[in-house]
Amino acid sequence: MKFSIGAVILAAGEGKRLKLDAPKPLAPCLDKKLVDFPIRELKKFINNNKITGRLTAVVGHKRELVQTYIEKNYADIHFAVQERQLGTADALRSYFNSSTETKNCEFTLVICADTPVVSEIELTDMFNELKAKNLDGIAATFTEEVPTGYGRIIRASKGFHIVEEKDASDEQRKITEVNSGLYILKTSYVLEHLEKIDSNNKSGEFYLTDVFKDGLNVGVSLFKNKKTFLGVNTLTQLEEVEMALREKIITLHRNNGVRFIDSKNVYIDSEVEIGYGTTIYPQAYLTGKTVIGQNCLIENGAILKNSKLDDNAQVLAYSSVEETHIKNGASAGPYARLRPGTVLGEKSKIGNFVELKKAVLEKGVKVSHLSYVGDAFIGEESNIGCGFITCNYDGANKHVTKIGKNCFIGSDSQTVAPVEIGDDCFVASSSTITKNMPNGSFAISRGQQMTKEGIWPKF
């Protein structure tokens, strides 16, 4: 198959300045690794523009780790090995040596594994500009008032070239237009010029930036928002990048009608979905594949992991919700803990200091205070009093508790599982239920009160 774009992710560098054990492409970033971002955006770029694309990661430093991670998470990525990290041009040579298919792609797109804020939008803009101007190559640039560390863009009347910081003269160092490290080039052009690149520079490296030359048919695409191209070389930059990514995520949600009370202190992972009309308070932490419906309320300090909230659901202050489904109009918290496998039926209510685990609650169920409900099913409209406990564990195995609909379970009661309570039952407070109860029954199991007068001495 002849591909239109060969996309190369440069991920062979060591990333010494980052001071992490993990190789730089596997540095944590939000809920993902750095390398996930360019891969994901490249895939979107290819799909949205209906391009035939072939993705390759150039790996080198700790390459087994990087390759294993990518293979585990993505099906269709090729690899090129750069044995020694002799520079970005050398990395691209390794790419072209990895397969003849790379040379058959009409265009070659180069992106670094350490610029995770770049999105398919910039890739599409650049690709369109390259085609519209019929250029042989285009580099994304931006202006940086403190350009330290970046290659400087030296524009010519036709074409341009890039001078790396180390090799720049004092005058050139003052230039604030810098190279982002993102390029799209005609493959025939890059193959012709890559050959000629040498390492006669201060670093002794083969610079890919040397494919751009004055007088040739190459151009720059100057982007306004410099945050898009933030590179991760240090831990400080990693934090900056995460902040920029978070800001991007928040903006997207805000534009979709989500209201934030203090968005700077809200943490939302990249795959979280939130519906129109939902309000999010400070310190909310929404992670994984959490999906939140419309007009929901997420209060202060709520933690949601891989959970689903239908419309009008509420998670109140300082509640932790994991792998749980909260249905329309139901609410949990403040201070509730909903553990994996829990389902809250429509308009059900979970109050403070209630822990649920693998608990399926039907419509309108209330567990308002200080309870533990685990491995349990509770039928609709049942009301569970304060301090109720499903004793689900016998020291070896977990057992199931079933409570029917329209039941009233008095405060300070326990059910010793396995046990079933039918519909319309009433359990008197302070009861320990060990035997099944048929529909419409009443149970009480509590020591009788003895009142003895005149026994307690007066002090």
Ligand code: UD1
């Ligand atoms: C590079 C650019 C610079 C630009 C900056 C933007 C060059 C020579 N310079 O510098 O103009 O302003 O990015 O962030 O390209 N890599 C390899 N193999 C190597 C060396 C690097 O795969 O032998 C990979 C790294 O893993 C990284 C990327 O290439 O993902 C960029 O390398 P890095 O060392 O960070 O380049 P910069 O010094 O930042």
Ligand code: CA
């Ligand atoms: Ca870099």
